[in-house]
Amino acid sequence: MEQEKQIPIWFFIGTLLAVYGVLIVGSGIYGWLNPPEHKVALWEYHADLWWGILLVILGLVYVAKYRPSRKTADGEKKT
Amino acid sequence: MTFTPLLAAAGGTSARLLQLSSVDLMIIVIYFAVVLGIGFYLRKFASTGEDFFMAGRKMTAWIAGLSFISANLSSLETMGWSAMAYQYGMLGAHAYLIGAIPAILFLAVVMMPFYYICKTHSVPGYLKLRYGEGPRCIAGISFTFMTVMVSGASMFAMAKILNLLLGWNMDVSIWVSSLTVAIYVTLGGLLSAVFNEVLQYFLIWAGSLLIPILGIIHAGGWNKMMATIQQNAKVIHPTVGNADFTSLWRNLGSFDTNPMGIDWFGMVFGLGLAVSFGYWCTDFLQVQRVIVAKDLRSAQNGTIIGAMLKMLVPLIVTIPGLLGLAVLLNPDGSPMVLVPESDPRAGITNRTFNDVLPLLMGQYLGPGLLGLGVTAMIAGFMSGMAGNISAFATVWTHDVYRPLLNRNADDQHYLKMGRWSSLIGVLISIATAYALFFFSNILEYLQVLVFFFIVPLFGAILLGMLWKRATPAGGFWGFLSAILVSIAMWAYVHTFPDGWRPQPKITLSSGAVVNLEKGADGTVARIVVESGKVDLVNVPVPARPGQPGSVGGSVSSFTVKEGAVVLPAATMEKNGEVKVQVLAPEVVLADSKQTSKFGVAGVALVLKPGVQVQSTEITRKFAPAAFNKQHAKLIAMSEKAQPMAVNMYSAWWSFVVCVSVTFLVSLFTKPKPEAELKNLVMGLTTLPDEGPCPWHKKPILWAAVVAVVLVAVNIIFW
Numbered sequence: 112m113e114q115e116k117q118i119p120i121w122f123f124i125g126t127l128l129a130v131y132g133v134l135i136v137g138s139g140i141y142g143w144l145n146p147p148e149h150k151v152a153l154w155e156y157h158a159d160l161w162w163g164i165l166l167v168i169l170g171l172v173y174v175a176k177y178r179p180s181r182k183t184a185d186g187e188k189k190t
Numbered sequence: 191m192t193f194t195p196l197l198a199a200a201g202g203t204s205a206r207l208l209q210l211s212s213v214d215l216m217i218i219v220i221y222f223a224v225v226l227g228i229g230f231y232l233r234k235f236a237s238t239g240e241d242f243f244m245a246g247r248k249m250t251a252w253i254a255g256l257s258f259i260s261a262n263l264s265s266l267e268t269m270g271w272s273a274m275a276y277q278y279g280m281l282g283a284h285a286y287l288i289g290a291i292p293a294i295l296f297l298a299v300v301m302m303p304f305y306y307i308c309k310t311h312s313v314p315g316y317l318k319l320r321y322g323e324g325p326r327c328i329a330g331i332s333f334t335f336m337t338v339m340v341s342g343a344s345m346f347a348m349a350k351i352l353n354l355l356l357g358w359n360m361d362v363s364i365w366v367s368s369l370t371v372a373i374y375v376t377l378g379g380l381l382s383a384v385f386n387e388v389l390q391y392f393l394i395w396a397g398s399l400l401i402p403i404l405g406i407i408h409a410g411g412w413n414k415m416m417a418t419i420q421q422n423a424k425v426i427h428p429t430v431g432n433a434d435f436t437s438l439w440r441n442l443g444s445f446d447t448n449p450m451g452i453d454w455f456g457m458v459f460g461l462g463l464a465v466s467f468g469y470w471c472t473d474f475l476q477v478q479r480v481i482v483a484k485d486l487r488s489a490q491n492g493t494i495i496g497a498m499l500k501m502l503v504p505l506i507v508t509i510p511g512l513l514g515l516a517v518l519l520n521p522d523g524s525p526m527v528l529v530p531e532s533d534p535r536a537g538i539t540n541r542t543f544n545d546v547l548p549l550l551m552g553q554y555l556g557p558g559l560l561g562l563g564v565t566a567m568i569a570g571f572m573s574g575m576a577g578n579i580s581a582f583a584t585v586w587t588h589d590v591y592r593p594l595l596n597r598n599a600d601d602q603h604y605l606k607m608g609r610w611s612s613l614i615g616v617l618i619s620i621a622t623a624y625a626l627f628f629f630s631n632i633l634e635y636l637q638v639l640v641f642f643f644i645v646p647l648f649g650a651i652l653l654g655m656l657w658k659r660a661t662p663a664g665g666f667w668g669f670l671s672a673i674l675v676s677i678a679m680w681a682y683v684h685t686f687p688d689g690w691r692p693q694p695k696i697t698l699s700s701g702a703v704v705n706l707e708k709g710a711d712g713t714v715a716r717i718v719v720e721s722g723k724v725d726l727v728n729v730p731v732p733a734r735p736g737q738p739g740s741v742g743g744s745v746s747s748f749t750v751k752e753g754a755v756v757l758p759a760a761t762m763e764k765n766g767e768v769k770v771q772v773l774a775p776e777v778v779l780a781d782s783k784q785t786s787k788f789g790v791a792g793v794a795l796v797l798k799p800g801v802q803v804q805s806t807e808i809t810r811k812f813a814p815a816a817f818n819k820q821h822a823k824l825i826a827m828s829e830k831a832q833p834m835a836v837n838m839y840s841a842w843w844s845f846v847v848c849v850s851v852t853f854l855v856s857l858f859t860k861p862k863p864e865a866e867l868k869n870l871v872m873g874l875t876t877l878p879d880e881g882p883c884p885w886h887k888k889p890i891l892w893a894a895v896v897a898v899v900l901v902a903v904n905i906i907f908w
Contacts, residue, residue: 117235120253120385124392127224131217131396131562138213138558151556152517153404159559162400 118179125173132166135159208355208552214561221565222370225386229374232382239601242379242608243311243584244482251488253388255495258479260387263394264574266347268507273543275511276528278450279435280907283508288462290500291900293470295893298493301471303877304655306486307869313474314589320654320870321665323593328669330589332643333474334582338615341578342622348571355548364623371575372616376609380482383580390569397566398506404554405513418516422525426515438907451832460838464845468644472651475581485880490889497896514546534771534789582615583608645841646672649848658871660852663859668852676844679825683817683836689809690816691728694761696795698774699723705780717772718796720780726805729757729770747804755797
């Protein structure tokens, strides 16, 4: 009987980072277009934009590299 | 390892530090959904005891290493050590350098082969194999007790801190986080805990790394930041303003040349040897993460990866603490002064040391990023709890339940026991968290409790691994005597044969009406209480019409009837004059009728007729919150030693006692036959053949690289 292959933890991490990155970039764009009344220090650097983009890139790299295949041929489990 | 100060900080103020937006909340909700999803997903991979307790022993080096370091990198750790860096400057980084790296490398290179090859389920399990049931039972029972207590303390701290930072309801915080942990650990066991720890590690870096980056830019670069720190330290820490806050070793020549009150011997042998080796080499919570690697080489390399990652942590912990000294400013541009918990201004007019990281988060992180930062904080708390619960389930099932209550059950029975004990461990943790609402002093004991056991445990295991002549009787008596000596030293430094009196303190009740009389320089010169209640602790009450003066008796209450009662600005104690603290968390100013708050020391107070007074006199023979300098001198060899130095020296002496007693008793008792020590002791253990190893995967090479980097970092920041 074939044993289901475990989805690598890196895939979960990549997905979460990518989703968070998208949310942070979205929030950054909104903040850029609608500057808040009380700005955080160094707001003009728009850290949310470039940090969010970095998270998206990192997340997608992990997702692409560790996306799960359905089953192993030999039933081996990997972490 | 540092939760007591944080809890104290969390209790004192009502204003929220951080405001979350909807995108921040969305990020937090997604995190909870993902960890629960991972728990349900991993349930099918935890079908045997080996899967549940040891994650199937199939972890790669990177996962083992990330989990190993992440189990230690809780939010209490990051917030606590940022506060340490704010208080002690660069010395706070020692916890990540000499206070960790040599011990982790020693674990990887010297101790790991024994742990791994004997296939023990736990550190107490190794004690059983090496010395017998006695030491295993002491270690197993003490460990299970400590893990659920620490887990409960972590829940309590998280609830307090989230309440302080975000205004969240404490009951909701405790139940939502603990039930989430209960679900994913009960379903997936250690595998689930490890997955979430690795996830948490990425979240912590994603949520925290921006703070030092933006902070250093804001400070004008590294050199400018260091210059500003030395300049601001004179204002922020006036009592040690001349100490060097930016070096690791230059100021450790004596106890009184550095803000920590410790010398180089205490730092090297207390922190660097006893505490650090005890924690990293024998705390099962840590060791469990790497002994489940798929082979010995992965276990060793995973541990070394953990050492490398540990050395990076000061970037997101120590630097923010230092940045607090440089970039946290008041609206008028002056340095913001954070204070210790004992300061009368704490939580009233000034934030405390422990608020340094949240203050920086609020200063630099906008919507989205702030949610990520808070999520990292919550993840740190929850993975810390999960780590404790999974280690508790393993040790309870294999080192308490199995040997003492049910020896001969099958694997499925122990698996079921593991799941139930995870759930029960969470429930006991919740009970502990609620107990701390009423008995928060327990934390003062709990923090030192950990040190009572881990240092003696390291001494016993070290001799057991390296010396085949160490006998079961030697191990047992060495372990037990060092625990007793640790407890005795702790009790000794907190004992006051002549009595200890808390600093005199006056607390004005909410709504009390006051008039602040200011001097020419604008500072408060005298406080007149027009109406309301005041609580006095150790404040002498002068004679008043119809009643003699007193120093309180035990507890007394009265109402000022005629004339005014003037309370002194300072009292005379045995060691000289002590200023009276005056705390006013919420009072009404008589002239403007506005609500105000303040905390001052050394200011006279006048009570007008009608003011209700409760006076309490406290003198204790034993006080965990204070330490007796005369007694501490015997342990730390100097009256100038501060509490941190006394703790480090106590750990050192505990280690010396353990090794000495184990050695001496072993000389006069019968050792185990060599056949029974196979795979447990140096010289009787054969390393398994794991096939050819390319040079770039050799543990000894990477251990050497990490050691060189450690030396270089210490020289650069000497």
